[in-house]
Amino acid sequence: MTSVSELDLDLDVFQGPFDLLLAVLLREEISLSEVPLGEIVIAYIDHLGESGELDLEAVTEFLVLIAALCELKSRLLLPSEEGIEELGPQEAADELLGRMLEYRRYSEAAAMLSERLEREGGVLYRSAPLPSELRRAALDAATKVYEPERVGLALGDLLTIPPPPDTHHIRTTVSLQRRMSVVRELLRARKTLDFDEAFGAEDRFTQAVTLFALLELYSRGEATWTQKETFGRIEVHAQ
Amino acid sequence: MSGDGLGQTVEALLFLSPDPVSAADLAEAIEVEEEAVAEAIEGLERRLEQNGRGVMLRRVAGGYALAAVPQAEGAARRLLARPRTPPLTQAQAEVLAIVAYLQPVSRPEVARIRGVSSDSAVASLTERGMIEERGRTQFGAVTYGTTALFEKLFGLSGLDALPDPAQFDPTPEDERELRERLLKAGEQRVE
């Protein structure tokens, strides 16, 4: 379980479940300004690590709650010009509730959109250049509307090597880029390869990263693969 | 131009145009009144349905467009090697919902509602052509709105065809339950 109600806290000012902390805060038995929110986040991340599973809904609930606490706390610490507006427990609860309801509305709308895209995915429109006589007429009517610098700047963006992602907190032993290069190299030599034959001798982690490299190559349109049955041979094809 | 001839011309224009065309633009191009176009469109829609045709009329993105009938999808994907639009990730779907209903809306506002930073979902939705920059708030944050492609991909005749978001809100009972859950632990502590 990764539910927030399962999260036990051991802070200087409070020991007990997160749910209870919320209620205690709402009843103003502890001042929010004394609660180290960062420690709660770290405790929750540890809690996630221990449970070994990720219930996205529960995690999101936690995030919404902690975000609301952050905002309330920042309001306490940074008084507005008119002075601090004291939130009573009832008002604070309402505010928290309002947040949760607002989030829930859009997460339901998100499900509706996903379902709709899936349904509409079967509707295909024509995508074709205009017939040649219309194209000729369009060419005659054309005048300069774009600045050539626009493509020049875009080229400059593409030539810029992006900074490597910040991964100092992860000890990487196998690099995704390097695995992509290895697969590319092999596919250049022969158009098709057998995953087990090519990578079966590698350790599990390398195999996993190689599989991830394949996904990346697929999303770039460079390679596809086929697997006829579960646990069957995986054949990788250059595109 | 006779009623039939008008329907024919409308169909030809919708066939040629890569984007949905509004009744006003059709009327201007054909040089007839908009009401006549509206009538011709209804006639066209009816005929396409009745005659078991391979194309159908769709009202999307503020205009009209022809689309292939869904039963041809499998064969069409084999012939044209066109992949299906990949599904939305959970994060993308949430951001898209917020942008669709609240546009123009800024990234910080999206993050406030979702409770997480949404930069990468915003970037992929932009790349996928579903949302685009609209302007800036008075504090300089970029605002976003949905595109015509969004309406086309989701089969919406316009933004007003989106369902009322209030229908996603919990029932008053559910709301009460949530509220009680928030205060419950505190009550226990009092005992």
Next chain:
Amino acid sequence: MSGDGLGQTVEALLFLSPDPVSAADLAEAIEVEEEAVAEAIEGLERRLEQNGRGVMLRRVAGGYALAAVPQAEGAARRLLARPRTPPLTQAQAEVLAIVAYLQPVSRPEVARIRGVSSDSAVASLTERGMIEERGRTQFGAVTYGTTALFEKLFGLSGLDALPDPAQFDPTPEDERELRERLLKAGEQRVE
């Protein structure tokens, strides 16, 4: 598949395809015999004529295609014979830059350089007539180049009038070939 259903699918495929399609390719995509397709095509041709439709069947080298009826030509010119020039999105500008500077360039290469599949940007630039198919690589991937319309819309007297890439180059001291450098940069662009 019933005779009628087959006619419907054939029509849908001809409607979707930007190029003429042979009976053999249709048969393979629909997974039926070629004779059945030939028969369905004849039926389709007859129905299109009889029902006063806006499209007609054309037999051209390479197979069959649908085309708009000639009587719609005047209206089609008024609606479509002017370039569509909405502002370019970043994705479109990048695809255009790659195609302009490297042409001919294949779709997988474009995706490799940008680090994401760029199908929708390629499709809209093709629809707008700024890029077009040029041929195929030895592995069968379609290659693209820019069109005369592209040069006119950017006010270029020719491709050699494109801005010098060195002007926009973040590392002008790098002397490797442009294509090679773009591909290298693209490989670092893991999403």
